[in-house]
Amino acid sequence: MTVFKQNLALICLISIICGIIGSVALAQAPSPVTFTADQDHQNMMDQLGIKALRPGPSGNENAPNHANYDESKANPYPNVPDPLIMNDGQKVTTPEMWWTKRRPEIVEMYSKYVYGRVPSSVPKVSWTVNTVDHEMIGFTPVIAKDVEGVVDNSSYPAIGVHIHMMVVLPARANSPVPVLMMFGRAAFPNPNEPSGSDLDMINKAWESVLVKEDPSLKEIFEQHPAWQPVKGTPFQFPQLNEDGGLPNTWQLVAAGWGFVLIDPGSVQADDGAGLTRGIIGLVNKGQPRKPEDWGALRAWAWGAGRGLDYLEADPAVDAKHVGIEGVSRYGKAALVTMAFDQRFAMVLVGSSGKGGATLLRRNFGEAVESLTGGEHHWMAGNFLKYGASDATFGSMTAGNIPVDSNELIALCAPRLTFISYGIPAKGDAKWLDHQGSFMATVDASRVFTLLGAKGLAVEGDYRTAQMPPVNTGFLDGQLAWRQHDGGHTDAPNMKYFIQWADKFIGHAPPQ
Ligand code: GCU
Numbered sequence: 001m002t003v004f005k006q007n008l009a010l011i012c013l014i015s016i017i018c019g020i021i022g023s024v025a026l027a028q029a030p031s032p033v034t035f036t037a038d039q040d041h042q043n044m045m046d047q048l049g050i051k052a053l054r055p056g057p058s059g060n061e062n063a064p065n066h067a068n069y070d071e072s073k074a075n076p077y078p079n080v081p082d083p084l085i086m087n088d089g090q091k092v093t094t095p096e097m098w099w100t101k102r103r104p105e106i107v108e109m110y111s112k113y114v115y116g117r118v119p120s121s122v123p124k125v126s127w128t129v130n131t132v133d134h135e136m137i138g139f140t141p142v143i144a145k146d147v148e149g150v151v152d153n154s155s156y157p158a159i160g161v162h163i164h165m166m167v168v169l170p171a172r173a174n175s176p177v178p179v180l181m182m183f184g185r186a187a188f189p190n191p192n193e194p195s196g197s198d199l200d201m202i203n204k205a206w207e208s209v210l211v212k213e214d215p216s217l218k219e220i221f222e223q224h225p226a227w228q229p230v231k232g233t234p235f236q237f238p239q240l241n242e243d244g245g246l247p248n249t250w251q252l253v254a255a256g257w258g259f260v261l262i263d264p265g266s267v268q269a270d271d272g273a274g275l276t277r278g279i280i281g282l283v284n285k286g287q288p289r290k291p292e293d294w295g296a297l298r299a300w301a302w303g304a305g306r307g308l309d310y311l312e313a314d315p316a317v318d319a320k321h322v323g324i325e326g327v328s329r330y331g332k333a334a335l336v337t338m339a340f341d342q343r344f345a346m347v348l349v350g351s352s353g354k355g356g357a358t359l360l361r362r363n364f365g366e367a368v369e370s371l372t373g374g375e376h377h378w379m380a381g382n383f384l385k386y387g388a389s390d391a392t393f394g395s396m397t398a399g400n401i402p403v404d405s406n407e408l409i410a411l412c413a414p415r416l417t418f419i420s421y422g423i424p425a426k427g428d429a430k431w432l433d434h435q436g437s438f439m440a441t442v443d444a445s446r447v448f449t450l451l452g453a454k455g456l457a458v459e460g461d462y463r464t465a466q467m468p469p470v471n472t473g474f475l476d477g478q479l480a481w482r483q484h485d486g487g488h489t490d491a492p493n494m495k496y497f498i499q500w501a502d503k504f505i506g507h508a509p510p511q
Contacts, residue, residue: 031158032286037272037377043288044381049392053384056370059431067365069430077361077399078463080440083410083447087402095451106411107340109403115336116294116380118302119283123152125163127310134171135190138238138246140253141171144188149306151279159282163303164266168249169258169316170510178321178507180252180348181260181307183300183330189249189261195232203228242426243484243492255498255509258317260307264330267303268296272377279303291381297355298380300330301337308343321345321505323416327490329378331420332356339411345505346416348497350490353432355379357419359405360386361398362436365429368398405437406462409444409479414453416504417444418480420493423470427487434483438467441481453478475500 035043045053057067068074083106084092092102111117131146149163166186170177194202206229211218221227238247245251252259264270268278276286279299289295294302304324312319323346326334331352338347349357354366355378371379372387389395409417419441422428443462445455454477458465468474473482473496480500484492502508 029156029158029285032281033276033288035273035276035288037374040272040275040288041373041376041384044291044376044384048291048381048384048388050384050388050390052390053372053387054369054389056367056373056387059366059429067367067431068363069365071364071435074362074364074433074436075463076363077397080359080361080404080406080443080462081402083407083444084450092450098447098450103411106403106407110339110408110411111298112292112380113382113385113402114380115298116289116382117292118294118298118340121155122279122283122302123155125149125151125306125309127313133188133192135168135188135192137168137190137253138250140250142168142189142253142258143171144168144190146186146188147310149303149310151282153282156282156285158286159277161279161282162266163306164263165307165310166261167258167311167314168253168260170253170256173256173316173510176316176318177256177258178318178323178345178501178505179258179260179311180323180325180346181262181304181311182248182324183264183304183326183333184261186261186263186266193232199228199230199232203230206230241491241494242486242489245492245495248491248494251494251498255502256507257498260311262304262307264296264300264303264333268299270296270329270377275377289381293381295377295379295381295383297329297333297336297378298340300333301340304333304337305341305343308341312343319343321501321507323347323501325350325490327351328353328488329355331490332378335408335412338415338417339408342415344415346418346501347412348418348420348490348493350420350493351422351428351432351488352419352437357405357409357437357440358433359436359440360401361404362433362439363398364433364436365431366433368401404440406440406443409440410447412479413444413447414451414478416478416480416501418482418493418497418500420481420490420497421483422486422488422492423483426485429488435467438481439463439465441479445477445479448477448479455479456481478504 058065127149129145129147133144135142135144145167147165151161164186311317324334324337324344325348327350331350332355334347335349335356338344355371369387372384386396386401421434424430439462442456442458442465448455456474470483470485482493486492
């Protein structure tokens with residue numbers, strides 16, 4: 001044997017042995033823990049030394065334990081943490097102090113106590129385009145791409161995570177377009193179907209298949225030569241938004257924007273039982289979370305960030321002007337995405353409530369105790385402490401949370417931040433605490449101003465600030481507010497969002 005052959009044989013032998021050792025190690029890796037949501041919740045309480053949590057209030061106004069809706073009792077902790085005062089008491093007086101000292105301090109507190117940390121070991125994501133479809137949305141031709149981000153799971157093959165997105169861009173744009181990423185089901189918006197001569201060919205083939213199956217059909221086809229078994233779907237008028245406007249996606253592409261639908265469930269399940277799976281479970285190798293680990297909101301936000309990585313590599317996208325949008329729990333996720341990932345240029349936060357734009361300290365509708373109870377999977381485990389009535393550390397309340405949502409909104413400054421709500425009479429429940437969200441937005445305005453941007457032009461401070469009348473927006477600044485007269489949706493605000501964002505980014509609809 002030559003030396004070369006000997007070396008080759010040795011290398012082969014070593015790789016075989018390593019392969020065997022590797023497979024044995026992986027085969028020995030325990031399968032993911034299977035907990036119910038309640039078991040996961042109890043596990044976290046045990047880790048934190050919590051014996052009892054205060055129950056959350058009922059959303060049913062007739063129940064004896066219903067949520068508070070009396071404004072005079074809504075502010076048990078009237079002083080919220082000041083985004084412009086450092087933890088050591090120093091005042092933040094310059095943008096530099098904000099960027100280098102105060103902002104990192106707030107990010108750290110939010111990570112540690114509220115939403116959890118993105119682990120440093122989170123694996124890489126590789127994107128592939130599965131399908132490219134050419135469609136029409138209204139009168140705008142678009143290209144819809146079904147894309148998939150496969151998370152490297154070589155460290156724990158028992159869990160696979162495939163982030164699913166639909167990327168829809170106007171087909172005839174002559175420059176890169178701004179894009180709004182929206183949390184929601186990533187389906188093809190308007191699958192194109194064969195028409196004209198393609199449909200004729202399908203019908204011919206279909207007829208001959210049928211006749212082969214049952215020769216007596218030949219006569220029927222001969223009697224009805226103009227009839228076609230497969231017909232094109234007639235034009236369908238879209239389901240209009242609550243305000244009578246066109247659907248959000250139609251408005252966006254008509255205005256020369258692209259949009260992305262990102263499926264949050266493909267990143268992390270919206271369920272406490274799912275915390276040992278999904279991206280959180282993959283990083284933890286199927287084991288339950290530790291108190292500072294991320295919850296679903298932070299995981300969804302991370303997924304959106306990976307989606308933005310994909311868009312940054314697409315030359316048809318103006319990656320400096322990508323926004324994020326969501327409603328309700330996904331409104332919270334949109335705000336969290338924007339707060340932590342500064343590459344997002346804008347956000348439309350729809351009806352986000354507690355854990356979103358509303359002050360955690362407010363006692364109006366949904367409470368901190370609602371989040372520490374049934375919705376614990378959205379938050380870091382550590383957040384449970386603020387609902388504890390009996391624990392090794394005593395008890396804690398919303399008043400002990402070291403941050404509040406005025407600071408979460410401030411983390412978005414000076415980027416374009418639109419806080420949106422509807423009205424209770426149409427189903428955007430009082431539970432969401434519109435007034436508390438307005439107060440937080442008003443207070444965050446000071447940070448926008450410090451950074452040379454514009455917040456809400458409101459007299460007085462957040463304690464006395466009153467919401468403007470419905471349908472009267474504050475849309476002059478980079479921080480915007482508008483309560484529309486529809487329900488639990490942001491659709492009636494979409495046209496205002498597009499005009500407002502276009503103005504600031506210098507984009508105009510195609511002529
Ligand atoms: C519940 C929950 C809210 C959440 C909403 C939703 O009402 O309490 O926090 O925003 O569901 O996402 O639908």
